[in-house]
Each structure stands twice: as C-alpha cells, then as structure tokens.
Amino acid sequence: MFGAKHILPKGNPPLESAYDAVLIGGGLHNLATAWFLAKEHNMNRVAVLEKNYIGYGGAGRNTAIVRANQRTQKNIPLYKEALDLWPVLTRELDFNLMFYNCGNLNLLHSEAAVKAARTNIATAKFLGVESHLLDAAETAKRVPALNLSQKITHPIHGAMYHPPGGIVRHDAVVWGLAKGAAEKGVHIHQQTEALGIATKNGRVTGVKTPAGTIYTPRVLVSAGGYTAGLLYHMLKIKMPISVLTIQAMVTQPLKPLLDHVVSSGAYHVYANQTLKGEIATGAHMDPWPNYTTQTTAGYIKHQAEALVELMPCLAGVKFMRSWAGLADMTPDMAPIMDGNDPVEGVYMNCGWGYFGFKSCSATGRYMARFLATGKCPDRLKPFALARFKNHRLMGETAALVNYTPDN
Amino acid sequence: MSLLIHCPICGRRNGYEFRYGGEDKGAYPAGRSLTPEAWYEYVHANTCSAGVVAEWWCHRHGCGLWFTIFRDTRTNRQVLEHGGRS
Amino acid sequence: MKRLTSLPTLRVDVGRPVPFVYKNQTGRGFKGDTIATALYAAGVRIFSRSLKYHRPRGLFSLDGESSNTMMTVNGVPNVRTETTLLAEGAMIRDQNAIFTARNDLLGFMDRLDRFMPAGFYYETMHKPASLWPVAAKMVRKAAGLGRIAPDFRFSGACDEMYPAADLCVIGGGPAGMEAALAAADQGLRVILLEARPWLGGSFDYRERGSGEDAPLYRQAADLASRVSTRAAIRVFTRTAMVGGYSDNLVTAVTEGGPDDPFDYRYLEMRPRAVVVATGSRERPLIFENNERPGVMLPDCALRLARTYGILAGREAVFSVGHDLGLEAALDLSELGLPVRAVADVRTKGHDPALVRGLADRRIPFYPGWAAAAVEGKKGVKSVRLASCDGGQYRILTCDLLAAAAGHTPAVEPLSLFCGPLAYDGQTGYFLPRTYPAGVFAAGRIYGLEAPQNIRISGRVAGLDAAAFCGADCRGAADAHRNELAALPMGRPASKWVAFPGPWRKHFVDFDEDVTGKHIRQAVGRGFGVPELIKRFTAAGTGPGQGGISGHNLPLLVAAIKNPSRDRTDIHGTVPAPTTVRPPLRPVFLAAYAGSGREMVKRTPVHDAQAWEGAVFRRVGVWHRARYFSADLDVSEEVDNVRTNVGMLDASTLGCFRIFGPDALSALQRVYAGDMSKIKDGRVKYAAMCNHDGCVIDDGVVIRIGENDYMFTTSTGRAGETVEWIRYHTRFDNWDFHLVNQTDGTGVINLAGPRARDVLERVTDADVSNQAFSFGCWKDFSLSGGIPVRCLRLGFVGELSFELNIPASYMQAAWDMLRKAGSGFGLRPFGVEAQNILRLEKGHVILGQESEQRTNLLDLNMGFLFSRDKDIRPVGADALLQAEKDAGRLTLVGIRMTDSSCVPPDGSILVDDQVVDPVIGYVGTIRKSRALDAVVGMALVERAWTAEGTRLAVYDGGGEPSERHDATVVRMPFYDPEGIRMRM
Numbered sequence A: 001m002f003g004a005k006h007i008l009p010k011g012n013p014p015l016e017s018a019y020d021a022v023l024i025g026g027g028l029h030n031l032a033t034a035w036f037l038a039k040e041h042n043m044n045r046v047a048v049l050e051k052n053y054i055g056y057g058g059a060g061r062n063t064a065i066v067r068a069n070q071r072t073q074k075n076i077p078l079y080k081e082a083l084d085l086w087p088v089l090t091r092e093l094d095f096n097l098m099f100y101n102c103g104n105l106n107l108l109h110s111e112a113a114v115k116a117a118r119t120n121i122a123t124a125k126f127l128g129v130e131s132h133l134l135d136a137a138e139t140a141k142r143v144p145a146l147n148l149s150q151k152i153t154h155p156i157h158g159a160m161y162h163p164p165g166g167i168v169r170h171d172a173v174v175w176g177l178a179k180g181a182a183e184k185g186v187h188i189h190q191q192t193e194a195l196g197i198a199t200k201n202g203r204v205t206g207v208k209t210p211a212g213t214i215y216t217p218r219v220l221v222s223a224g225g226y227t228a229g230l231l232y233h234m235l236k237i238k239m240p241i242s243v244l245t246i247q248a249m250v251t252q253p254l255k256p257l258l259d260h261v262v263s264s265g266a267y268h269v270y271a272n273q274t275l276k277g278e279i280a281t282g283a284h285m286d287p288w289p290n291y292t293t294q295t296t297a298g299y300i301k302h303q304a305e306a307l308v309e310l311m312p313c314l315a316g317v318k319f320m321r322s323w324a325g326l327a328d329m330t331p332d333m334a335p336i337m338d339g340n341d342p343v344e345g346v347y348m349n350c351g352w353g354y355f356g357f358k359s360c361s362a363t364g365r366y367m368a369r370f371l372a373t374g375k376c377p378d379r380l381k382p383f384a385l386a387r388f389k390n391h392r393l394m395g396e397t398a399a400l401v402n403y404t405p406d407n
Numbered sequence B: 001m002s003l004l005i006h007c008p009i010c011g012r013r014n015g016y017e018f019r020y021g022g023e024d025k026g027a028y029p030a031g032r033s034l035t036p037e038a039w040y041e042y043v044h045a046n047t048c049s050a051g052v053v054a055e056w057w058c059h060r061h062g063c064g065l066w067f068t069i070f071r072d073t074r075t076n077r078q079v080l081e082h083g084g085r086s
Numbered sequence C: 001m002k003r004l005t006s007l008p009t010l011r012v013d014v015g016r017p018v019p020f021v022y023k024n025q026t027g028r029g030f031k032g033d034t035i036a037t038a039l040y041a042a043g044v045r046i047f048s049r050s051l052k053y054h055r056p057r058g059l060f061s062l063d064g065e066s067s068n069t070m071m072t073v074n075g076v077p078n079v080r081t082e083t084t085l086l087a088e089g090a091m092i093r094d095q096n097a098i099f100t101a102r103n104d105l106l107g108f109m110d111r112l113d114r115f116m117p118a119g120f121y122y123e124t125m126h127k128p129a130s131l132w133p134v135a136a137k138m139v140r141k142a143a144g145l146g147r148i149a150p151d152f153r154f155s156g157a158c159d160e161m162y163p164a165a166d167l168c169v170i171g172g173g174p175a176g177m178e179a180a181l182a183a184a185d186q187g188l189r190v191i192l193l194e195a196r197p198w199l200g201g202s203f204d205y206r207e208r209g210s211g212e213d214a215p216l217y218r219q220a221a222d223l224a225s226r227v228s229t230r231a232a233i234r235v236f237t238r239t240a241m242v243g244g245y246s247d248n249l250v251t252a253v254t255e256g257g258p259d260d261p262f263d264y265r266y267l268e269m270r271p272r273a274v275v276v277a278t279g280s281r282e283r284p285l286i287f288e289n290n291e292r293p294g295v296m297l298p299d300c301a302l303r304l305a306r307t308y309g310i311l312a313g314r315e316a317v318f319s320v321g322h323d324l325g326l327e328a329a330l331d332l333s334e335l336g337l338p339v340r341a342v343a344d345v346r347t348k349g350h351d352p353a354l355v356r357g358l359a360d361r362r363i364p365f366y367p368g369w370a371a372a373a374v375e376g377k378k379g380v381k382s383v384r385l386a387s388c389d390g391g392q393y394r395i396l397t398c399d400l401l402a403a404a405a406g407h408t409p410a411v412e413p414l415s416l417f418c419g420p421l422a423y424d425g426q427t428g429y430f431l432p433r434t435y436p437a438g439v440f441a442a443g444r445i446y447g448l449e450a451p452q453n454i455r456i457s458g459r460v461a462g463l464d465a466a467a468f469c470g471a472d473c474r475g476a477a478d479a480h481r482n483e484l485a486a487l488p489m490g491r492p493a494s495k496w497v498a499f500p501g502p503w504r505k506h507f508v509d510f511d512e513d514v515t516g517k518h519i520r521q522a523v524g525r526g527f528g529v530p531e532l533i534k535r536f537t538a539a540g541t542g543p544g545q546g547g548i549s550g551h552n553l554p555l556l557v558a559a560i561k562n563p564s565r566d567r568t569d570i571h572g573t574v575p576a577p578t579t580v581r582p583p584l585r586p587v588f589l590a591a592y593a594g595s596g597r598e599m600v601k602r603t604p605v606h607d608a609q610a611w612e613g614a615v616f617r618r619v620g621v622w623h624r625a626r627y628f629s630a631d632l633d634v635s636e637e638v639d640n641v642r643t644n645v646g647m648l649d650a651s652t653l654g655c656f657r658i659f660g661p662d663a664l665s666a667l668q669r670v671y672a673g674d675m676s677k678i679k680d681g682r683v684k685y686a687a688m689c690n691h692d693g694c695v696i697d698d699g700v701v702i703r704i705g706e707n708d709y710m711f712t713t714s715t716g717r718a719g720e721t722v723e724w725i726r727y728h729t730r731f732d733n734w735d736f737h738l739v740n741q742t743d744g745t746g747v748i749n750l751a752g753p754r755a756r757d758v759l760e761r762v763t764d765a766d767v768s769n770q771a772f773s774f775g776c777w778k779d780f781s782l783s784g785g786i787p788v789r790c791l792r793l794g795f796v797g798e799l800s801f802e803l804n805i806p807a808s809y810m811q812a813a814w815d816m817l818r819k820a821g822s823g824f825g826l827r828p829f830g831v832e833a834q835n836i837l838r839l840e841k842g843h844v845i846l847g848q849e850s851e852q853r854t855n856l857l858d859l860n861m862g863f864l865f866s867r868d869k870d871i872r873p874v875g876a877d878a879l880l881q882a883e884k885d886a887g888r889l890t891l892v893g894i895r896m897t898d899s900s901c902v903p904p905d906g907s908i909l910v911d912d913q914v915v916d917p918v919i920g921y922v923g924t925i926r927k928s929r930a931l932d933a934v935v936g937m938a939l940v941e942r943a944w945t946a947e948g949t950r951l952a953v954y955d956g957g958g959e960p961s962e963r964h965d966a967t968v969v970r971m972p973f974y975d976p977e978g979i980r981m982r983m
C-alpha cells in the first residue's frame, strides 16, 4: 500500500550541459510549467534550478487560499481555470493536493466595500463563477464567531461569499508537481543557484550556474519575489515591482470553529482554519521593500488587535508560530507574464504578490504553451509588461494601493 | 525584523514613524515631454536590488522631512553608504 | 499525597490550600502550585490524549515544552498547566479524548499507526475523488486540541508596557543575575526578564554543585536579593520573552499574579544591549514508548520534589547522559525516592563525586547503558535498560522513569537575534554562527555546567554589554574572561541519539505524534533537511513548537543518513535545525491585543448632530453624519435642500494654507491646472493627479494674499497632502510653508434656495448675489464676532455658502444658524443626501465614480488640466500619452429606461456581442425625485459613450441574463445650465 516511492528526487540529477528550457526558481509556477511542458508539449529536456530547496520561497510559505472572484474579466477566467485544475492535477499527479472546498467570505465594512463587492460579484457571475452578496445576519450565520456589534471600528455590513474557493495544501502542490515533473524526466536541481543569463545578439544562449553555463534557447525567470531583482541584475530589465515582506501566523490547533476562509480588507486580516485545526491568519505587509523574510513585533500585535475585535472568542486562543515571505507587488495588483521582449528566449512570470498560489496551475499551463510555441497565448496577452508604459493598468484594485509614494 | 531610520533632523527613530518613498531615481527628467519608455523608467521601473539601495523616506510622524538613505534590503538595516553600517 | 514540607527550596505554601475542580471532583493544591503540580500531587497521571494516536500523555517537563499537559481551564482551551499558577476554584478539564483522558474511546487509534505513515494524507484518500471531501471533514473533526465556543468572551484584563532600558537580560538564573548586577555596577539601567515566578534558574532547586561551599539555592537567594534591591535593575518575573527582532527589539508577556491589576501584560522594549542567559533544558531520550505517563525528565522529577514537595513515583529508574541527571538521581534518593538503577550513556567523564554518591547509597550504576523501552499501557510498569552496544539488557520494574539524553541549550531567544544555528561538535549544541552588535550570551546556554563558571560568564556578559553601551570596563570584562578560561570546563553531556531500530513507537515530537519511523520515512521519500521534514511530518509544528523535537530531529536525520557511523559521532553531518520564529511560547491573542486603541476623530459639531438624531459612519479616521432621517431613505433631506435649505457638517474636508515665495510653484507642480490664473476673490476648482495621470484628489484653491494660498482636499487625502506636496517638490529647493489646518477648521455647508435668507440673519456682511456671486469667496463675521471665510460653491447644485469657521466657534455657529433657519425650514442633512444631490449635478466623488486607473481625462475633466504651464505638473506626461488611446474607460451619465428600477452601485455594464463583454462599471445610481428618474454615472468603454447609446446593466443579483436597460444621457442631469447655484 505504501511503497517507498520517492516524492522528491533523492539528490540532484546530473546537470547537463544543454537543455531545451531552463526554469529559474523552484516554486509553484515553474514546477507547474515544467509539468505541463513535459505532459502537454513533450518537452522533457527541461531543468528547474532552485537555489535552496523546492518550496523554499512563497511556495512553502503561503496560506494556501484559492478562489476565482477577481475583479476584472481579464483575470477571472485565468483563476477559474486554476481552480478547476486542482481535482484534475490531484488525479494526474496521483497526489492528494487536499483541496478543501470551504468557500471564501470577504467581509464588507462600508457601503464603498459593498459597492466594490457588487462589481466583483456581478463580473464573476457573468463569467460563470459563483459569488453572492450576504447581509450581516447571513454572514454571521456562516461564521458565528463574528462580532456583529455596531460599536467596533469597522462594523460588518455583509460579505461577498464565493463558494467554489477554499484551501489547498500548498506543500502538496509543490511536492506533487515536482514528483510528476521528475517522473516525466524534468531535472530538478536543488541547491543550484542561477547566477546569470548569457545572451548573444539579443537572444538567450544559456544560464550561468556555479557548475558552469548551461546552454539553452529558452529561459523562464519565475522565482517568486526574487524575480524582479534577478531580471535587473541578470539582464538590466527593470520591473514595476516592489518586493515587500508579507507575514502570516497560526494559532494553536482547535476543534472546528471556522468553516470558511474569512477575510477583511478594512481590518487587514484573513483567517481560515487549517485541516489541522490551526487558525491560519495573515495579510499585513510592511510597506517598504526588503528580502529579510523576517516577522515583525508590530504585526503580530496588529493581527491580534484586529482578530479580537472581529472575532472576540479568539481572544482566548493563542498564537503559536509566525513566518514571513516575499510578495512582489505590481502597481495594479495583477501579475506580469511576458516573453521574447526585450530578449528573445527570455520569459518572465512574476508580480504575483500574495495571490500567486491560487493561480499557479493555470499559469503553469499557459507559460508552458508560451515557451513551447514561442507565441503568447491570448489569455496571457493582457498581462504583458508593456501595459505599464501604455498606461493600461488592469483595474484589479478599485482603490488606490499604498505601498508606493505615488498615490 | 525591525527597522530603525536615522532622520537628519530627529536622529534614530522607529521605522514605523516613516514612510517609504521609492528608490532614489533623481529628479523627474527635464524637458518638455517624455517618451512612454522614459516615463515608465522613471515612474514605475525599480531595480529591486537585494543589497544596498539609495531610497527616499519621509519622517511622517515626526518632522515631516523627505530625505534619502542607504539601506540594505537583505538585512533591513540603514547603512552609511554603499558599504559600511551606520 | 503527602508533600515534603521541610525543604528549604520549597516554593509552595502548604499552609495555604487552594481548592480546584477537576472533572467535577474537587481537589486541593497549595499556594504556589501550578495546575499541573496540583493535579500530579492529587494523583492525576494521564493529563491528555495525543493528537493522532490518542496515546495517554502525562507530566514530562515543567516549562510547557509540549502539549502533554494542555487542558481546558475555565472554558479556555489549551492552557499550559505546567506554567499556569493554580487559582482558587479553577475548573479543569482534559482535552482530545472521548470520555476522559484516562479512558479514551479513541485509544485504539494507537494500533492504527501502520496505516498512518509520515505524510499519508498526501498519498491516500484522493482515490476515488469523492473520498477526500468526506475524509477532510472527518480529519477536521478529529484534529485540533480544545474547543472554543464562538460566543466565548475573554474576561481577563490586559495591559501594555513599553519600558526603556540600556540592557535587557533574558533569564533570571545565576548567569543572568550576575550579568544584571555587573551591568548595573557600570551605571546601566537594566531590565531582567524571568519566566518563572521567582529568580534563581537552575540553582533554585539544587543543593549540591561540586566544589561549592554554599548550597546552590542559597547562592541563588543571595543573588536574587541583591538584584531585587538594586534600583537600577527592574525585575519582571512571570515574564517570558516571546519575540526578539533585529536591533534588539524585545517583546515579552507577563502573566499577572494575584496582586497585579492585570492578567496579562504585553511588554515591548528596545534596549541598547541584550544578554541572553536562558540556560539549558534536558534533551529528551528517544526509546520505545518514551512518552508514557511515568516517563519524565530527571529535572522535572527533581523540581517536583524540591520546589513542590512532590515525590514523582514510588520506585524510580534513571537513564541519563549528563551529570545533572546523576545529581537528580542522588538527590531524589536522599529525599526518599527509591532509585532502582541509574543508567548513563556515557562510559566515562562522569563527575566522580556523584558516582561515589550513588555507590554509597547502593544504587546500581550502569555506565554505557540507556533505556531502550518502557512497558505499561497507561503508565510505566517496567523499563528495559540495555548497554549502548546492544549486547546486554535488563528489565526493571518501576513506576517512574527519569530519562534524558543530555542537555539542549534554551537557545531559541538567542537564535531570534542571531539567525541560523549550526551544530557545535564540542558541546553537541546548536549555537549561533554570528552575534549581532549588542547581543551577548551567558551561562549554561554555552555549555557551562560548573556553578562557578556559570556565574563568572554572567559577569563577563554584563560587563561586555556595559562596555558596548559606552562604560569604561573592557579591562574588567577581559579579566573575568581570563578567569573563566582558567577554570576547568564542565563535563560534556552525551550526544547519544538512539538505539538502532525502526523506531515505531519512539516519539520525537509529542504534539504531533511523530516517531523516529516517520522521520525515517520522510528521509526515504527525499525530504533531506529538517525544514522539509518538519513540513512533511508536522514535527515541531504543534503547540510546543519544537520544544521537544528541536534538537533531536537534526540528530536523527544525520543518524538515518549515515547509518554506518557510530551513533554518538555524527558530528559534521548534522544539518541545521529548523528556523526559530516568534512567539517563543504561545501567547493569548488577548495579551497581544492589549488595551486596543483604534483612533477615531469627531468633528466639532458631532454632539450637536447626534442630538438631532444623526446616524454616523466612518469615513477614514472620521465619524461623519450619514443621515438624519428614520432610515436610509433620505428623500426628505434631499427635498429640503432643493426646496428650502439644509446644512451639512463638512469639517472633515482637508484645509491647508501654503505661503512663501515659492508657494505658487509648489501648487503648479501638484495641481494639473494653472494656479497662476487664480483671480483675487475667486475660487478655483482644481485636481491633483499622480504620475499615472490618475486623479487622486480634487478641491478648491484661493489666493488669500501675496504668495499666500488656501486650498481644500477631500477627507481621505487630508492626512497625506503635506507629504505629497513635499515629495513632489523635494528636488526643487523651493521656499514655502505648508500648514495642515484641517483639525482647526470646521466647515458648514449652508445650501438651498433659502440659504441666503438664513445667512443674512446672522451676519451684517453683504451676501447678496451682486456683492458676493457664485465662485467667489469672502471673509466676514457672524454676529457675536465669529470669523468666517465663506466660499460660494455648488457641489449640491443649489445656492450654497461654504462657511469655514475656527473649530472652537463651530458649535456656536451651528446653533446660531440652526436658530436663524427655523423660519426657513432649515434642517441638517448628511452625506447620504449629499451623495444624491451631487449625483443629480453630475459631480463625481473620487473613488466612487473613479477607479485606481481612471485619469483626469477619463472623467471629462480636461478643463482642469493646463498643458502649457512653465512648471510641468505631476501626471502631465501620462495624460498626454494616454490621450490618444481610444481603449480607455470614460465617465458618462446614464438613465434607466424603467424609472422604478434602481440597480445597486457597483453594477456592471455588459454587451455579449464583444470579446470582452464587461464594458463598464456603474459608480453611483439613485432614484432622483427632482428629476423623476433613475440616473447614475458609469465608466464605459469609449465605443459606448455616445449620447443615446443603449446599455445593459447587470447587477449580480439574479442570473446573468437578467439585465436592465439604460441609456447614455447628457450630464448634469439637474439644472444643466447651473442657474440655481448662481442665484
């Protein structure tokens, strides 16, 4: 019943001198891309280079929330496809990704928030994604722990309820994709840092590693929060990205209390109960760039203040562990997926901020198609880097975002 | 992580008193109007360096001054220049 | 159970009984007991059932390193009974068992471990696909310790404190106390944090120490009294450090004692230097059934006796790897605990005095032996000791096995400051690789064992810290350092890992029921480093956060990966342990939240409006009157403004003054329009954009003197305007002063056809249309001498006077106007009515009609943009570049075909004929009584902006096919010529 199959390759495969494609970063997006390259495009001379171990970055640090109720019609279909892929991948990878379809509740604390939610709901439903508006009483029925008092800082007006969402076990996705890709011949090189990208006449020729240069006609840089820095230092491509630290934490495990993913923009928190019973919660980002992946004293306190007001019973629960990862934020809260511009054969996939887990399956599939054909799939076209220079922000956020001085 | 910033007027203070103001890209380019590329370069493009960067900060909950510092984004510590620690 | 009552080290007051209730039975402990010690004394041995296998669990240590003794106390789940003082009348229940922890119906789970290998969820339960959703629900129910009711309310009081100090010493043992004293001698202000209720650390409950004159507990008491009487040292007991961050930021939580006015207190401080002197714990020994109730750390058994007067068993066996273990065995034997045997994995290097002591008491001593297994289901019945080479064994009956493999430093606080740890072959400890400036360590955490060494190392650290803070004591520090170097080092504890075997019931982590077998499986599946094994097996992710498993996990990994090596010599192959993260021990959210101080601002006429029945809502930091009507239907408020006169409190709008030689230049930079064209006595409407050309604010600007201007901003922007203007002029070296006058300025908007009638009754100034026409401003006084600056604006589309009044006069002005207006039908109105009024006029509210990406031109506000100013305004380039783009959303007015249909704000506009079918967004839409129509504003794609274009509105309520018809119409809807506001 339990054969001692490997999940992660034990040790590294031999580093070959040439690959059809080299993917920099051993996170979700590249592992998914590698899997789809091998599975749908028969491209298996593919190397994934990972500086630490796979899942070291955001892939292993996120809070695993998945949903498809984005704001605009360019984004929703991508996330919907991603959501629909969890059961498919579970089957194809023969690995339990533990999709827990508990639904998401986005709390609304003002008329403005209700209005914004209406737009999301209408757009989602119009595009075939289930989403509803709940009033305060209906919301409290779903989450009895919520504080319905009018006396709190941000009284609850209602919620946007999105039944198809939930949580997926993030580690399982990393390991399942790695296992699947490796079984199809993809080489996953852990503890192997990409040091540079070699180009000639505006074309990529290879990737520099401590073990020498690997020759390849295609490189995908998709190293989570590290991507923007790598693109600049390797190719002098400057990205419209701010790399911030995002934190999360869990309480001690409890018997079932929260049946949905609950989030609140006004309080700057989200919370859900993991299968283990911990209340996993997070959201805060210190608004200045840094790569420390360290937590802060101010945040854990803020988080407690917010949660205790929002769900007073949690005052009697204890925080147990906190951690942090990188979030590469773009000005319009939408990712950047592009390729062959300005360097032929260099592809990029980044700017996923704190929502790059939920999308990774579909993105990996499209990026694989992009790499294999050299042609950008229609679905990805709106996400090109040039949109910033062309003043075409995507409108994923209705409100002004606040981490650059520019608003 | 914590952040301490040395304000030229108020001295070493808790980082939460300050507001980040972006990488130091110099003054807005002179000339009548910019090309979209030049505009993008100034307004949105960042180096995102993992290392020492020059950047703007405002002592929002203090004297209100805007000033530049060097900070190492790997440690979150202000440094004297591209090199030593302050 | 009878307690030992005459020990000098006792910390319970046996004269002061404290009653409690445990599972509906009353019991009794004593003042000074923790809940766990009181229960243990009362005979409780099984405190809980384990998470996965429902194995019985008991008292193992006394500082809360595992979930073994977590219980529900007074309705609060997961209370660490080992560290929580027993309070009168405590209601105690055990957790995670069906029935009781003693007789748990789920106890059979223990036999199912074969079906639950490491990470088994990942590879099972997904076939067939319908299985997992069902299984997940069951997993959820089974997981989790303790239950919290959704209506639970925390009753304790929580406090916060931000003390200042030069030095924070963490750990009030001998090393910490010496450090505090040495630093205080050098003039430092010192804070000393100690998690236990008393100072003394490991000296507090120890008698002997080789070569010492005074008993250790007495040395501790001496030090404690010196520390406590030093004014420069502030001692916080019952205060556990929970967080450490860069630049010496320390957070801690105090559990209030009976005399404290709080139950929990959060502390945060940033001392210049930190000394970590948190000592060491015992490293759990890994063997079969190593977590049966009745197995505990030797130190735990010793402290039960010496601190609480409790002999932990009737007959004991010891299996140790360190001198303190031998000392505990000897000491407990002297206190009356029959010790059947003592095994020590070390073959040599024992303290000879202790070995002699054992011999004197005829206790069989087995050097080079260790416990291999324990028999017994709900408690220890017998122990199997074996020689480390596996050649011999012996089975001994007993009910207590005191077992540890050696020491593990309590290095977690240090690691928070110092970052990653690395294996130190000398001590067998994981220690920091580097120390940041101002962070020092002392005592047993370094591997020091001899009491003398511990104390001197404390002095060294205290003096180093003082020198770091500027005291002139480097010489003294070095002298002590040399003294320490000359003393003999302590005898090293063992680095023993475990007997070879599959390790099926050898528990590495108690909280998550992780065994050595699981670790082996994880390594076998390719998870090579502790960080990944932690994720795969969950080891170290439970409430104890690696308190039990932290040290052993990397050792096991090394042993598994190097099976041929001698199990005590895997040095060089040991991987780094998992990262330590705050909080170091679980902390109630209530304790972190503290008193909670969310800020809210009220306008100067808040009370006056409340008295008139205003319903308020939060707008940014402010509370604003939303409406004065019975409910959200504010049509009467609206009608009153259109027909009589209303007054609105607009004090939250930003109000600024800018003056100085370059004031105009600064305004030119941030405003899109040309501010040099402002005419004296006239008001200029103006907008600010960001670099994207997107509108971030609008307001009015007036020139009040030579190089002197006043301008207003929206409520939300007021807080950021000064830094915005300074940011965008930072390279210019311009000379201007900028003052935020928002809080000092109240604003009343008097609006409606009778507004002038009201105003004339309270001022002698000429406010006739001839003397004071639309778009002008004027300073004058209201009767009684209240100075006002009055602007004639038309946001709501009627004759209106915007009165800017010093905040201190607002109440008087409000009352005066209210009285003067009584004959004219004056009524206050709120922002809800204002919203309809301005909508009828086609005036936008930023953020309501606009999105982040909406630029000035998209809003048809090109008239606010001057293309040829000398100073290029922020956003100009983007506006010029985007102007040619036909693919942008543009603001239009819409009217519903069916005037009884009012779709909600935020509805979308759709067209199935195009590739991207969502073609626009409705900002605001309302039923207008003045127009007898439903009108609104929306952003739509250019192709749908022509007047008369038919639009389909989808509101997200029903099916996507359910649309409402609307038409693009010209704006403003109401009084398009603007006659009414010019009256």
Ligand SMILES: Cc1cc2nc3c(=O)[nH]c(=O)nc-3n(C[C@H](O)[C@H](O)[C@H](O)COP(=O)(O)OP(=O)(O)OC[C@H]3O[C@@H](n4cnc5c(N)ncnc54)[C@H](O)[C@@H]3O)c2cc1C
Pocket (backbone or CB within 6 Å): A024, A025, A026, A027, A028, A029, A030, A049, A050, A051, A052, A053, A054, A055, A056, A057, A058, A059, A060, A061, A062, A063, A064, A065, A066, A192, A193, A194, A195, A222, A223, A224, A225, A226, A230, A246, A247, A248, A282, A323, A324, A325, A326, A327, A352, A353, A354, A355, A356, A357, A358, A359
């Ligand atoms: C605390 C937190 C909570 C989050 N919660 C959610 C959530 O609930 N839902 C959601 O959708 N998203 C969430 N996210 C976001 C999501 O985790 C990220 O967007 C996503 O993981 C990033 O993509 P990735 O996995 O491909 O990259 P990462 O996992 O970040 O991978 C980057 C990898 O690149 C490696 N690398 C870096 N430099 C090099 C180099 N030079 N050579 C080789 N390798 C290199 C790194 O070691 C790292 O392993 C969260 C993120 C964080 C930090």
Ligand SMILES: [Zn+2]
Pocket (backbone or CB within 6 Å): B007, B008, B009, B010, B011, B059, B062, B063, B064, B065
């Ligand atoms: Zn300052």
